[in-house]
Amino acid sequence: MHNIVVVNPGSTSTKLALFADDKAVAGDVIRHDAATLRACGKLWDQFELRWQAVQEWSSRHTRDVAAVAAMGGLFRPLVGGAYAVNPRMLADARANLQGEHASNLGCALAQGLAAQYRCPAYVVDPVSVDEFEPLARYSGHPAIERRSLSHALNIHAAARRAAAQLGGSLEESRIIVAHLGGGISIAPVRGGRIIDVNDASSDGPFSPERTGGLPLQPFLDLCFSKAYSEREMRTLVMGRGGLVAYLGTNSAVEVEKRIQAGEEFARDLYQAMAYQIAKEIGAMATVLAGSVHAIVLAGGLAGSAMLVGWIRERVEFIAPVLVFPGEDEMGALAQGALRVIRGEQQAMEY
Numbered sequence: 001m002h003n004i005v006v007v008n009p010g011s012t013s014t015k016l017a018l019f020a021d022d023k024a025v026a027g028d029v030i031r032h033d034a035a036t037l038r039a040c041g042k043l044w045d046q047f048e049l050r051w052q053a054v055q056e057w058s059s060r061h062t063r064d065v066a067a068v069a070a071m072g073g074l075f076r077p078l079v080g081g082a083y084a085v086n087p088r089m090l091a092d093a094r095a096n097l098q099g100e101h102a103s104n105l106g107c108a109l110a111q112g113l114a115a116q117y118r119c120p121a122y123v124v125d126p127v128s129v130d131e132f133e134p135l136a137r138y139s140g141h142p143a144i145e146r147r148s149l150s151h152a153l154n155i156h157a158a159a160r161r162a163a164a165q166l167g168g169s170l171e172e173s174r175i176i177v178a179h180l181g182g183g184i185s186i187a188p189v190r191g192g193r194i195i196d197v198n199d200a201s202s203d204g205p206f207s208p209e210r211t212g213g214l215p216l217q218p219f220l221d222l223c224f225s226k227a228y229s230e231r232e233m234r235t236l237v238m239g240r241g242g243l244v245a246y247l248g249t250n251s252a253v254e255v256e257k258r259i260q261a262g263e264e265f266a267r268d269l270y271q272a273m274a275y276q277i278a279k280e281i282g283a284m285a286t287v288l289a290g291s292v293h294a295i296v297l298a299g300g301l302a303g304s305a306m307l308v309g310w311i312r313e314r315v316e317f318i319a320p321v322l323v324f325p326g327e328d329e330m331g332a333l334a335q336g337a338l339r340v341i342r343g344e345q346q347a348m349e350y
Contacts (some may be wrong), residue, residue, distance in 0.1 A: 002066035002341050005113055007056060007290070007332045009071065009105045012037060014050050019334035026061050027330065030054075043100050047108065054109050054125040060115075063268055065117040071128020071329065072172030075350070076176060078146060080129045081155050082336045082347050084109045085121040085235070089350040099201075104128055116281030120138070121348060125153040131193040136287075147164050150187060150197040151179040157332035162322050164313035166293055174288050178311075180301035181239075181327060182209050182250065186280045188287040196287050199240050205276035207297030208250035208301075214275065219257065230271040243269065252304050259306070274310035282316045292319035299327050 001020050008015040012034050017027035029052045040046045072083070075092050084088065085107045094103040106254075107123050115122035129152035139146045155177045163173040170192040179185040183200035187304040196205030203213035214237070223233060236245075244250045246269050247258070257268040285292055294313055297308055303325035312321050339345040 002336050002338065003062055003064055004341075005052060005065050005068045005117075005331045006248060007068065007070040007106055007109045007113065007117060008329055008333065009050060009102045009109065011102050014053060014109075015330060016054060017334070018061050018328045019331075019338075022331065022335055022338055024330065024334075028057060029276065030057065038285060043096065043104065044094055044185060047114065048312045049108060050105060051112055054113065054321050055116075058113055063111075063117075065119050066112045066341055067119050067337040068110040068117065068121045069333040070106035070110035070121065070123050071103045071153065071333065072123030072128070074098035074101050074149065075126050075128045077128055077130030078126060078350070079131055079348075080125050080145075080152060080192070081345060082124045083126070083350045084347045085114070086350050089123070094343065098128055098147070098233050101127065102147045120340075120347070122337050122340065124333050127152060129194060129197060131196050136196040147331060148194065148197060149199050149201065150185040150194060151183070151200070152194060153329055153332050154187065154298055154327055155185060155187050155194055155197070156192070157328065157335070158296045158324055161324060162294050162296045164191075165322065168293065172335045173293055174291055175291055175294050175296060176284050177287070177296045177298060178277060178281055180277065180297060180299040180307070181207070182302075183207050184210075184277065184280075185214070185343075186277070186284055188284040189290075190288060196284065204280050206242040206273060208243045209239055209241060209250065211237045211245070239250050243273070252301055252307065256304065256306055270307065271310055274307050275314070277307075278314035280312050281311070282318065285318050290318070294322050295319050296324060298324040300325075301324070 004019045006017040012032050018025050037046055046089045071094050089107050093107050110121040127149055131150035132148050137146050158177045159175050160170055163170040163174050175189045177187050177189055184205050185197050185200045187194045187197035204211040255266050255270050302323050340347045
């Protein structure tokens with residue numbers, strides 16, 4: 001049996017878990033006070049605060065560790081898999097190479113723990129997984145290339161689970177995975193590779209707190225209206241968009257309560273989100289030329305029977321719909337490290 005410590009830093013929390021092989025034996029979510037994090041300044045100024053919390057937790061739970069697995073950040077474009085943490089990865093993470101995101105801290109936290117336990121540190125399927133085919137990279141103007149930034153960890157895990165449930169091999173599967181969370185990523189996955197995906201921070205459906213794609217000309221008018229600073233505009237599209245902008249909440253539970261209480265606008269808006277998700281799934285079906293073995297709805301919002309029902313009625317003509325509610329990022333990270341430990345996959349060099 002192999003003990004694996006998993007580290008997953010989020011915007012205001014750090015999730016930690018201990019796995020014995022692929023079974024979770026301990027886990028906690030360490031909440032960080034938002035005001036304290038803001039007072040730290042920039043992202044990497046939070047590192048010591050988080051490191052102390054991680055170190056204290058790990059010291060209480062285990063001393064015998066085979067590997068540490070962490071959420072990977074906005075690194076260089078990479079194919080999916082497990083990567084050994086090395087100095088180049090740490091340097092790119094500290095430089096916030098493709099953007100500032102809490103997941104950038106994961107590799108450094110993992111390295112610190114691995115040094116204590118004298119074991120390897122890995123990141124698995126980071127946000128910057130890039131398995132695009134050439135046509136997916138064109139945007140419409142040579143000054144901007146489409147980037148592959150997605151919820152790759154959950155997308156790959158859901159595709160593996162779906163292929164197993166369908167009784168086929170991952171290598172021969174053609175699956176559309178919709179990760180439905182605070183951000184929404186919808187990807188055609190062929191042979192286990194994410195060959196296209198919307199950037200949840202820039203396009204695709206609106207979500208609980210992101211605008212998704214916006215009409216371009218009105219958006220340009222807003223940018224140059226002088227009503228908002230650059231920072232305010234960035235927050236408007238990622239953090240204060242979507243359900244938050246329309247309804248003042250990012251909670252699907254709260255929205256459903258308002259719908260059940262008879263609020264028609266809440267119902268229309270929630271249904272519009274389902275409509276946009278279904279439309280993006282339909283678009284991604286064309287990437288697979290209509291040959292789709294399954295559509296997978298995964299992530300936190302996949303637990304909403306109301307939302308799932310609206311999506312299903314629009315897309316089930318394409319392929320069977322599988323629903324995997326919740327986000328098992330911690331399990332997916334542990335399984336990625338375990339595949340390396342067992343020799344099923346080789347850890348890649350960053």
